Amino acid sequence: MLDTARWTVLAPLLQAATAGPDLLDATIRGLTPQAVAAEVVAETGEHDVRLDLVFDGVTTSHLRTDSDVVVTLGLADAVRGLYAGRPWSSLSVRTPDPEMDERGIAGWFADRKGVPQAVQGLLSALRPQRRDLGELAVELGTDKWGDLHWYTQHYERHFARLRTEPVRLLEIGIGGYDDPDRGGGSLRMWERFFPRGLVVGLDIAHKNVRGPRITTVRGDQSDAEFLDRLGRELGPFDIVIDDGSHLNDHVRTSFHALFPHVRSGGLYVVGPADRVLAFLGRAPGGHGRHVDRPAQVLCGWTEPRGDR
Numbered sequence: 246m247l248d249t250a251r252w253t254v255l256a257p258l259l260q261a262a263t264a265g266p267d268l269l270d271a272t273i274r275g276l277t278p279q280a281v282a283a284e285v286v287a288e289t290g291e292h293d294v295r296l297d298l299v300f301d302g303v304t305t306s307h308l309r310t311d312s313d314v315v316v317t318l319g320l321a322d323a324v325r326g327l328y329a330g331r332p333w334s335s336l337s338v339r340t341p342d343p344e345m346d347e348r349g350i351a352g353w354f355a356d357r358k359g360v361p362q363a364v365q366g367l368l369s370a371l372r373p374q375r376r377d378l379g380e381l382a383v384e385l386g387t388d389k390w391g392d393l394h395w396y397t398q399h400y401e402r403h404f405a406r407l408r409t410e411p412v413r414l415l416e417i418g419i420g421g422y423d424d425p426d427r428g429g430g431s432l433r434m435w436e437r438f439f440p441r442g443l444v445v446g447l448d449i450a451h452k453n454v455r456g457p458r459i460t461t462v463r464g465d466q467s468d469a470e471f472l473d474r475l476g477r478e479l480g481p482f483d484i485v486i487d488d489g490s491h492l493n494d495h496v497r498t499s500f501h502a503l504f505p506h507v508r509s510g511g512l513y514v515v516g517p518a519d520r521v522l523a524f525l526g527r528a529p530g531g532h533g534r535h536v537d538r539p540a541q542v543l544c545g546w547t548e549p550r551g552d553r
């Protein structure tokens with residue numbers, strides 16, 4: 246039912262990113278350096294620079310392979326930097342050596358114009374800085390912060406302990422409703438917030454949202470059988486967020502079908518908060534005061550059972 250082929254590479258790679266060098270090397274060998282390099286390149290995006298990745302003495306070239314600006318990095322180092330934010334020990338940068346001609350030093354610098362920006366652009370993509378969730382929400386266009394809701398502060402607080410873990414997150418409701426090219430802001434936000442996270446978005450409408458660690462699924466959150474299958478194929482999840490139809494019946498059905506697929510110690514989040522209060526059988530305390538509502542009402546916690 247679901248296209249999870251890429252997860253067979255990503256899931257073990259994200260697990261091994263914080264492991265010792267021997268285990269990480271063995272994981273890369275098992276997955277094949279080509280498949281791992283493809284994941285690294287998928288994360289970096291386009292850059293006007295050549296990226297050489299080295300593993301077991303073999304170098305493969307990526308991005309702009311005809312460029313004479315070359316960033317060279319060990320593949321394991323790249324994986325550690327990308328998913329675990331670790332500093333590199335194998336980085337080298339080769340840039341063209343401009344001639345010192347009649348233009349003198351000014352000409353020498355002119356020939357290097359754009360090189361530092363190009364190199365730094367790639368390096369920043371290879372080791373993304375940790376950003377605040379509110380900042381990511383505004384940049385990536387989810388309504389979870391600003392305009393409609395002021396939720397990210399609560400998410401940030403509850404998700405902090407999982408931030409560097411290889412989490413699996415499912416969000417019901419990708420956004421954009423019937424427009425296949427709209428929505429996905431929150432999925433991109435979660436992908437960036439959890440550097441080792443695998444993110445699944447579920448929507449009743451077809452969606453064209455793509456991302457290196459994002460998978461989208463089309464389905465109805467009121468279909469319990471479908472949700473159970475989803476949980477068995479892609480779970481267990483560390484986090485489930487219900488931001489779909491917001492209809493109480495749907496919220497209840499989804500909760501009963503998916504909660505068994507939430508890992509011990511995980512989180513099940515239902516939003517907006519007034520729906521949660523209704524869902525829990527309490528009267529909402531008024532509208533338009535989301536920022537004041539305690540975050541706890543957004544979250545259903547599972548008790549850790551010590552199996553993680």
Ligand SMILES: C[S@@+](CC[C@H](N)C(=O)[O-])C[C@H]1O[C@@H](n2cnc3c(N)ncnc32)[C@H](O)[C@@H]1O
Nearest residue numbers: 387418419420421422431448449465466489490
């Ligand atoms: C509020 S938007 C989600 C916003 C998004 N999570 C964000 O933060 O950017 C709600 C989405 O839920 C989807 N939806 C509505 N009913 C649904 C259902 N029964 N099952 C799954 N998705 C549904 C809609 O198509 C819409 O794209």
